[in-house]
Amino acid sequence: MYGRIIVAVDLEHVDQAKTLVKRAGTLLDAGGEMRLVHVLEEVPSFIAAQLPRDTQERRRAEAMVELKALTDPAAGLRVVEDVRYGAASGQIMQAAEDSNADLIMIASHKPGLGDYFIGSTAARVVRHATCSVLIQR
Template sequence: MYKTILVPIDMAHVVEGKANVDLAASHCAQGSKVILLNVVEDIPNWAAIDLPAGQFEKSVELTTTELKAIAKASGMHMDVDVRVGHSYDTILKVAKERNVDLIIIASHRPGFQDYFLGSTAAKVVRHANCSVLVVR
């Protein structure tokens, strides 16, 4: 069993994220901590100028609310963390900061661009300093 489990959730794939939360619950030991993480992709300044005022902050707030609802529905106490940055870098950074034992991450069928750039899950697997469970 694991002491600290990180579950990154892509809000575009919430169903898979909820399934990973259930999976995390099954891998918890007594007193374990589960952290739900969403990474809001940083928007370049040239693009952010065209957004309505406060739109980015509203997005972060809405995401936090949705993650808290997922945590509450699980019946377990979970930490919720919403960060701004690039997905795989931020996932690895949070895993290191919070001394995570296991990352449970969803994977999707790779698209054309993933063959050249690599998916977030693949990058996390290659660079994580802890166990990673990839769920497809």
């Protein structure tokens, strides 16, 4: 069905991530690529100055390990782990553009009052993505 799928992964919600990855595996064409994208928030410079120099690299390495654990190598899928820094919605859409994705898959929580004023990451991706978006609840 899809040759290149971006799966937006929030590592704070691993169960949702596992569900998304499993579903993406069923939608992926043979020989297709699944890209697991996790976005780390940038640490403000005034805080980063107080942290050990390797903090960002350790955060990235930990995220890569957690992303790799979401897939089963025996499944034979081509999976790429991608950890980025910045605003989640923008980085997810940039990953889709960079890889020429056919589909972005993202989990969403049930909207609350705050989502009507600010907008959730999933809502921003749906509004601005240039490819199809699948929202998993």
